Amino acid sequence: MALIDQHEATVLPPRRYRPRPPLFAYLASSPTLLMVVLVVGLPLVYSIWLVLHRANPITRKTTFAGLSNFRNIFKDPAFWEAFGRTLYFTGFALIGTTVIGMAIALVLNKAFFGRGFMRSVMLVPWAMAPVSVAVLWSFIYAGDVGTLNAALNDLGLGAWTQAWLGDGNRALNLVALTHVWNQAPLTALLLLAGLQSMPASLHKAAMLDGAGPVGRFFRITLPWLRPSLLFVCIIATINALMAFDIIWIMTRGGPGQATTVFAWLGYVYSFQFLRFGEGAAMLYVLTALSFACAIVFVLLLGPSRWRRRAQADTANAGAPNVAEAAVKARPVTLEPPKYKAPLLPRRARRLLAKALFRLAVLMIFLWSAVPVLMLLNMSLTPATDLIRTPASIIPSALTLDNFREVLFPDGGTTSTQSKRVPISLMNSFIVGTFTVLIAIALTPFAGYVFARWPRARSFQIGLWGILFTRMTPALTLVLPFFVIYRGLGIIDTRTGLVIAHLSILLPLIAWMMKSTFESVPQSLDRAAIVDGCSRFQMMIRVMIPVIRPGLVAAAIFGFLVSWNEFLFAMILTSTPDAQTIPVVLSGYLQQARFHEYGPMFAASVLSILPPVIIAFVFQRYLVQGALSGAVKG
Template sequence: MASTTAGGLAASSLEPAPRRVIRRDWLPFLLSFPTLLVVFLVIGLPLIYSLALSLHRINMLTRQWIFVGLGNYTSIIPQADFLAAMGRTAAFAAVTVAAGLALGMGMALVLNARFPGRGLMRSIVLIPWAMAPVTVGVLWGWIFDGSYGALNGLLTDLGLIDKAIPFLGDGTRAFALVALVHVWNQAPLTALLILAGLQSMPDNLHRAARIDGAGPATRFFKITVPWLRPMLLLIMILTTINSIMAFDLFWTMTKGGPGSATTVFSWMGYAYAFQFMRMGEGAAILYVLTILCLVLAWLYLKLFFPAAAGAKALAGGTALEPVDPSNLRQTVLGGMRRSRARLARLPAVTRTSSLSPATRRALGRIGLWIAVVLIFLWSFLPFCWLVIMSLQASVDLVRTPPTVVPGPLTFENYRFVLFPETVAGAQSSVQASRVPYSIFNSMVVAAAVTVVNLILGGLAGYAYARSGRDRVMSGTLWALMLTRMTPSLALILPFFLVFNTLGLLDTRTGLVIAYCSLILPLSTWMMKGYFDGLPPNLEKAALVDGCSRLKAVWKIVLPVSLPGLVAAGIFCFLVSWNEFIFALILTGTPNSQTIPVIISGFLVQLRFFDYGPMFAASVLAVLPPVVIALLFQRWLVSGMLSGSLKG
């Protein structure tokens, strides 16, 4: 019996084990497929088309394409103008990213502290970011104007100068001022992202460090910075790409001048393609810009998350997840012990303070309020000055000598742009009469883009949140995010030519398609982050109750995720409303032109009586995004951004 049993066991052990069948869950891929298809159609194919453009010499009159291979690259890259533009672009990006990160970090730390009116201050800080770069350029270009600008007026009123200074007339000074304005416009986004990360940080980390004797500086570098590491990667990528792609401010403030002092890559590519009509060379310049952005994105990944730059991360790694609090606490405590050991060896005088705890707290509160006041002045005063200028008669805006003392206030400028036919005997331009319809166009396009991004980005975000460890899904997610590193200018040429062929040029439909290429990857990433914060047990409970997976998503997940959807929608609307370069190139008549294009048109045909209407149109252009930012700043911080940083 024993031998028989042993023989049976031996025989059974030789039989092959049944193969385990792993069934792939196709639902996440099906949910993300529409987004991947749209991104491939509106980004992938245009990039391929742009590469083909860069390999040809194109005659726009005869529509003849002559293949030259790398001839455009070899003729452009060695040129002194190209190398100089590359140097200016690198300098502009380095200065604005570093300054914006430092300023945004400081603003976020202040806004994360407790003080009366903190919610209002968080809203005010968002005003510069909510303003379209075109409007920002108009505002600051007038402030720095060499004849009638507000800065010259202030210096004149103070008796510091007796002759106006052409601030934008010197190349070095103009370059520095454009960089300053770019930081003013973009730093609030950095502050918003960092603030979201600070609010997601567990309090026990700092509490434990304080018990161990860590001061504010030590806690910042040992706790805050490591915790913010995933977000700092996102900030560095976004701000670097925004700086390299900066075009609107150069267009409105300097036009690449004086001379070529502010000619960066983006302006050079635009000038070659649409001013000199050298499409092949322009495409080559913009493709070099694309490669540069992708390389920088990879370098940031390598710097912040070495594992994320390898194939493992692309195949399903979790490199961008937040730092584990327990591991971080052990790291912090170990650093604290080493710091105390070094501190104990220092002379006693360096470890003591002559100030009492009450005095230190009082000085801290004073410093906090000084910082709050400075942030308020930095963020709000320029916007306030824009409103004041819109209420000035045009003749008062061009007074000599210049002055910042406002003249009589009037609403005539708003009547010029909103109801031009009712202003009897007044002189106004055709450009001013186009403002109301351009606002309508902006509203329609922004609303359509928001709806498309919420539907596609929401479905894809849910799919990636629930299947983040799947290799195929993780790989497509990283490919999707890398498309965001593509400069929008690199897509302009293929969009222009393809839309012209398809009859989409100068249409709102064409703008919606183009805008989705910019926003869809980010909206997907944001919604993924929000869904990551929702427990999967929600769907599991619905499945137990008899719901299908799609019904569980529709009935359970979407209602719970409403705050994230609203916040992502706000972000999509703001970006769509403020977009300029696509609208400038892809539209040509008032039938589809948006408000940023109309405002830029004032600068092309500006006459002295148009100054007032131009500023009135600028105020009308910034009111919707500014009001949205003021009303929904809490949603932006807690609903969208804090969730996106968890992804």
């Protein structure tokens, strides 16, 4: 028996030893995890309580309902109609953002004069707040005085004018297209970062083997971009499923129910019908749908056998890049090229290629910049020109009166909404700055821990919890926030908005920091510790300077998210003391006073000015941050 036991001991493979994370790992990650539990976990627990109860807003009594709220919404025909529209809207947005973002990334990956400027222009639609985007495009699509109809009139095509949002099917498509215009630059940025990291030698070798541009794209570029495409698909799907701001401004679910998707229907149930339990149940269905889509994308685009073999080969051979080995694991097998006489001479082909490339650059500029230039033109147009019929995009004169009214309001003639613009801009800046500072102070430590000890069970649970909060609709949290804030006395305060925005930024930036640290070799950690640094000193002196591009990118992303946030500010604030600029912009449309169109567009320009400046000044950091892993997510 002793011999048998000894023989089995020599045959069976030894268990792989996994060192336990040090105390530093738990101390470093606990502030972020604790903050996530406080600002996200507690509201989620309350929303779960809402799902299981039925509240009477008149008597203010609640009764236990179990799963009846889910049964009620499943029996409602409006639920299944919204379900179909949500799938259509999401599919339209996913395909549109991926195709357009891929095309933009491929063009802007080429070296040409003015590439940095074009990259900044490309980012402008994404940097704009969805509320500003919706204000702009709702006026473009408007009936008698809309910009699109005005352009048709100026071109002599007045017979083509129509109320573009008046038809249900057309309205849903136009709202989805507006969402694509807003989100496609993010996809382009992520894919551009992947293209920047691709070795040129791969394409050169394939060209020597006779591969053409189309063959190289499908056999080299797409496999290389597979990890980026996975994240792009997940983010695009989640953003489309939870689209709310654009629908609120442009259609409010109409005409009829034509643009009523899950996010809007959940809002209607919760805040118009006051059926909080059923509204929360609908939003949890939306969360489950987000998870299901993420799992499908992971199965389709995630690690597969050939990629795991490539990683193993890379580890054994010491290859410099796992993704490069993954592409090499599926070599381009081409037949010997067959000679075909070209249709055009070589010089003509080169000139045609240059002309088509310049045309592509021009199309990107027109797609990204023309709507923004229209907004600037409308902000400089007298109010009477904005409502004249027949409409025209050419103003009778240019004026700064609209900007004077919102920046230097007169107590007697200036409208109430215009008086709120300066303080709302300041509120947005203060809330965004403090939210980002708190998030950046906490999340790098948690991101480092998640990257260095990914197999520790406690950190895996924390990471999946953060991912769950990222996929939870903000509508699910806003009602618990309102109830809790009212009890704490912080309703309608900037402090309350900072806490609410942290529920969005902490999970987002923590995940970005994890991806950033995954691109940093662990040899730097060991070298710093060997030199006598403690782990905390190693983080401050070594790791933080190394990940500076990713840190700057995360701060920019976080500030833009906070600056552009609308739902929390709309529900949790009611006075100018705490209202942010997206809420003030939406207030212009609620008043529906034509003479305020000029100040509304001027306020819209002021609201997009900080994001546009960020896009132009920090474009390089955004690309570097994405390249280093900050937005791999």
